Structures are given as structure tokens and as C-alpha cells.
Amino acid sequence: MVSTSTTSNTAAKQKVFDLMLTFVKSKCLYVATRLGIFDLVNKGEQTVESLAQKTNTDTERLYFILRALAHVDVLEEKPGRVFAPTETSALLVTDGEPSAGHLVMHLIEPAQWDAWKILPEALEKGVVPFELANNKGVYQHCYDNEWSKDTFIKAMSFLTNSQVDGLLNAYDFGQYETVMDVGGGQGGLIANIVKRYGCKGILFDMPEVAETAREYIGSLGVDPDAIEIKTGDVFKEIPQGAEAIVMKHFISAWSDQDARKILANCKQALPQDGRLILLQSFVPDLDEPKTEADGIMPGIFAVQINVATSGGGWRTKKQFQELFETSGFKLEKIIKTDNSLSGMEFSLQ
Ligand SMILES: C[S@@+](CC[C@H](N)C(=O)[O-])C[C@H]1O[C@@H](n2cnc3c(N)ncnc32)[C@H](O)[C@@H]1O
Structure with a gap:
């Protein structure tokens, strides 16, 4: 009672x-x-x-x-x-520079807010709230509008910049000759990996984002030629050439069904001894703290992602493990950092 x-x-x-x-x-x-x-x-x-x-x-x-x-x-x-x-x-x-202000503007911009307004209707219909409100997906919305695109790209770069040091201290990317960031946005993460560990980098994203990546990578003090920029659609093909693929806050935008298609393409792109490194904020299990050291509550943020994208949003580690293991990968390691960005390293089964 x-x-x-x-x-x-x-x-x-x-x-x-x-x-x-x-x-x-x-x-x-x-x-x-x-x-x-x-x-x-x-x-x-x-x-x-x-x-x-x-x-x-x-x-x-x-x-x-x-x-x-x-x-x-x-x-x-x-x-x-x-x-x-x-x-x-x-x-x-x-x-x-990209700041928390860009993240505020991206998350609360009118098109995002419209999705919350029709949430009850979207729940009843079982459809993606953002798509019901805007007649298009969130990425398409951002890339169709100059202000939204610029704000989204900077918001993502801000998050990367504020979390990358903790990640690079926690995981040795020096063990790989070439690392590819799939859905890597403007390239902040791969630029930092290349800068710290001296490996080669590949950035893979949609053409709309990649067009500004070279300049951004250069602005971070990294030779843009050290990173090959490739564009395309993860649902069609992911390029070969790296022993390790990283995916940060990327797979969480997709449903299990779509995520499995992306994982199948990752498998095609990797060598047999390759590694797939999932970088995410993980929603805590019942017995885990609900707030991360940097103040982010993944269970709250997960709703925002779920309202905006077609996927399952941020998931728990167990849910990701099951998704990856039933898609032909094996969990090798959990990567814990000093902030809300954590990771899971997978090998191919
Ligand atoms: C949520 S953002 C994450 C960006 C970056 N990984 C980060 O953490 O800052 C998702 C990224 O996936 C890219 N993306 C979305 N759909 C894609 C597709 N079908 N093929 C390739 N990239 C895609 C977007 O352009 C965007 O840069």
C-alpha cells in the first residue's frame, strides 16, 4: 500500500x-x-x-x-x-564551436516538439511520432533544412567532443590498423581516434553530412588525408577495408529488424577476425543507477530517441547483446568510461 x-x-x-x-x-x-x-x-x-x-x-x-x-x-x-x-x-x-546550445536547439526544435504533441495518436496507431507529425524521418528533415542540418551536426559533434576523451582512455584503438566509423557524422570521433592512436581511419555516412566532414576534421588538427571519407547507405552496403567498425549512437536509431540488416552488412564488410564496437549510452537495468556521472539519465533520453526515430531507441546492455548475438556476433568485452558513453566489443561468430 x-x-x-x-x-x-x-x-x-x-x-x-x-x-x-x-x-x-x-x-x-x-x-x-x-x-x-x-x-x-x-x-x-x-x-x-x-x-x-x-x-x-x-x-x-x-x-x-x-x-x-x-x-x-x-x-x-x-x-x-x-x-x-x-x-x-x-x-x-x-x-x-559546437556546444550544448546546439544540442538544446536540435532536441527542442519545432519539428521535434510537433512529434510530442501528437504522441497519444502515434501511440494508438503504433507509428513513429516524428514521422506522423512531419511526414518524413528525422534525418531527412534535418538534411532538408539548412538550419536544422547545421544544428544537428553541431549537436552531435558537441556530444562527441564532450565524451571522446573518456572513451579513448578506456579502449585501445591502437590494436587496429584501420578503424571505420559507420554513421560517424562529421568525423569527430574517428579524427580523435586517428589523432590519439595513429591508425588509419574511414568515415562512412550519408553524402549530406560527409560534405562538410573534411573541413571539420582539419579544424580538429588532424590531416584530413589520414581519413578516407566514404558515403552511402548502410542498408545497401558498408565498405570493406577496416578491421574494426565503430558505431556510436547509430544502431539505436533503428528497430531490431533494421538493425539486423545493418549488422548483416557490417559482417560482410569485416574480416573474420574483425571487431564491431558498439558505442552507446545504455539504459540501466532495474538494479543499476539511473543517472550517469555526466548527469544524463539514459532512460529519459531514450524516450526522446524513440519519439524521433523508427527504432527501439537506446536499449539495455542485455538487449543489445541479444540483438547482436542473434545477428552473428559474440560479446567480447564491455567498455566502461567515466561518462554516459559506454561500449560493447563484439567479434564475429
Ligand atoms: C545520431 S547521428 C550519430 C552521429 C555520430 N555517430 C555521433 O555519435 O555523433 C546518426 C548518423 O547516422 C547517419 N545515417 C543515418 N542514416 C544513415 C544511412 N542509411 N546510411 C549511412 N549513414 C546514415 C546520419 O547522417 C548521422 O550522421
């Missing part, structure tokens, strides 16, 4: 109020990021009047949003409706 004592009842109510209004925090974060408020404040504290004028917005309505962001410590509010930057707002600056 669930307790109804006054103390626990108060705590439960607080929880409901907090959860109910969490979307307001998300939306304020999105709007302020999208308007470039954090870029402006980062250059120096200023009044709401100045911020409204520079962003061409209504001063009084903007004030509600900025004050709310100050209440959750994203900004600091000073007397005279002056807003100053904080350590958090500095992470949300989007006029430079």
Missing part, C-alpha cells in the same frame, strides 16, 4: 509540480538559445531592454523567460532587470 502520510504526500506533490512544469524550463532554454540570448549575455551583462532590442523581441514577454531562467540558475538576475552570464549559460553559447 502506498503511504499517504502528510510528509510523503507533500514531497509527492512537489515532485508532480516540478515534473509538470519541466517543459517550461525546456522551452525557455530553447527560446533563449535560439534567440542568441546566451551569446549576447556572454559578451557582458545587460538589461532586458537591451536584450529585447538586439533580438527584436517584446521586452515584457522576454523578461518572463529570462527571469525564469535566472530562477533555475541558468542566468543571474541583478537589480534593474540586468542579466549576467553563469557557468551554465556559457555552455549554451552557439556563435562559436
Whole structure:
């Protein structure tokens, strides 16, 4: 029987109020990021009047949003409706390198939000919410719109940049002559692998992303010629030439059925003693902590992926192991890092 004592009842109510209004925090974060408020404040504290004028917005309505962001410590509010930057707002600056701000804008952009609006209908119909709302898949949506594409690519690069050191400390890629990143986006991960371990790299992704990869790899201080950029569709063919394939936050976008097709193509591409390295955030099992060291709750993030993509979203390690083992792979090793990105190394059965 669930307790109804006054103390626990108060705590439960607080929880409901907090959860109910969490979307307001998300939306304020999105709007302020999208308007470039954090870029402006980062250059120096200023009044709401100045911020409204520079962003061409209504001063009084903007004030509600900025004050709310100050209440959750994203900004600091000073007397005279002056807003100053904080350590958090500095992470949300989007006029430079890929940042957490790009991830905020990608995850909360209107097309994503539309998918949440029709979630009950999508659940009843058993269809992909993003596709029901937008009549196309999330990748296609991003690549059809310049702003969405740029934001998505930077969001992915931000995640990679913030997690890659922990991974490279935890796993020795130096054992391979050539590593291929399948669905590797702009190439941040493969560039870092090549830079740290001196192996050769192959980046495989769709042509829309790969077109900017060479420049991005160069900007990371890696000779772009050290990485062969190949484009195509994982469902058709994955190129040969690497002893190890890495797939980071890639297979999780697909259903078991689609994932099996991709895994079959990986098998075709790898030599018999090759390795497939799955890099993911894993949803915790019942007896595991629900929050990772970097604050990410994989079970919560998994819903976002599931709403946006056709697949099963992020899965538990056991679910991935079963998926891979029934697709002709054998689990060799679990890779644990100091952040929410972990890994599983598989050999061919
Ligand atoms: C969620 S992103 C992950 C990117 C990168 N691995 C990372 O972790 O930052 C998925 C990537 O898969 C690519 N992708 C999607 N469908 C693909 C397909 N059919 N063939 C090849 N790449 C594909 C997308 O272009 C995108 O770069």
C-alpha cells in the first residue's frame, strides 16, 4: 500500500509540480538559445531592454523567460532587470564551436516538439511520432533544412567532443590498423581516434553530412588525408577495408529488424577476425543507477530517441547483446568510461 502520510504526500506533490512544469524550463532554454540570448549575455551583462532590442523581441514577454531562467540558475538576475552570464549559460553559447546550445536547439526544435504533441495518436496507431507529425524521418528533415542540418551536426559533434576523451582512455584503438566509423557524422570521433592512436581511419555516412566532414576534421588538427571519407547507405552496403567498425549512437536509431540488416552488412564488410564496437549510452537495468556521472539519465533520453526515430531507441546492455548475438556476433568485452558513453566489443561468430 502506498503511504499517504502528510510528509510523503507533500514531497509527492512537489515532485508532480516540478515534473509538470519541466517543459517550461525546456522551452525557455530553447527560446533563449535560439534567440542568441546566451551569446549576447556572454559578451557582458545587460538589461532586458537591451536584450529585447538586439533580438527584436517584446521586452515584457522576454523578461518572463529570462527571469525564469535566472530562477533555475541558468542566468543571474541583478537589480534593474540586468542579466549576467553563469557557468551554465556559457555552455549554451552557439556563435562559436559546437556546444550544448546546439544540442538544446536540435532536441527542442519545432519539428521535434510537433512529434510530442501528437504522441497519444502515434501511440494508438503504433507509428513513429516524428514521422506522423512531419511526414518524413528525422534525418531527412534535418538534411532538408539548412538550419536544422547545421544544428544537428553541431549537436552531435558537441556530444562527441564532450565524451571522446573518456572513451579513448578506456579502449585501445591502437590494436587496429584501420578503424571505420559507420554513421560517424562529421568525423569527430574517428579524427580523435586517428589523432590519439595513429591508425588509419574511414568515415562512412550519408553524402549530406560527409560534405562538410573534411573541413571539420582539419579544424580538429588532424590531416584530413589520414581519413578516407566514404558515403552511402548502410542498408545497401558498408565498405570493406577496416578491421574494426565503430558505431556510436547509430544502431539505436533503428528497430531490431533494421538493425539486423545493418549488422548483416557490417559482417560482410569485416574480416573474420574483425571487431564491431558498439558505442552507446545504455539504459540501466532495474538494479543499476539511473543517472550517469555526466548527469544524463539514459532512460529519459531514450524516450526522446524513440519519439524521433523508427527504432527501439537506446536499449539495455542485455538487449543489445541479444540483438547482436542473434545477428552473428559474440560479446567480447564491455567498455566502461567515466561518462554516459559506454561500449560493447563484439567479434564475429
Ligand atoms: C545520431 S547521428 C550519430 C552521429 C555520430 N555517430 C555521433 O555519435 O555523433 C546518426 C548518423 O547516422 C547517419 N545515417 C543515418 N542514416 C544513415 C544511412 N542509411 N546510411 C549511412 N549513414 C546514415 C546520419 O547522417 C548521422 O550522421
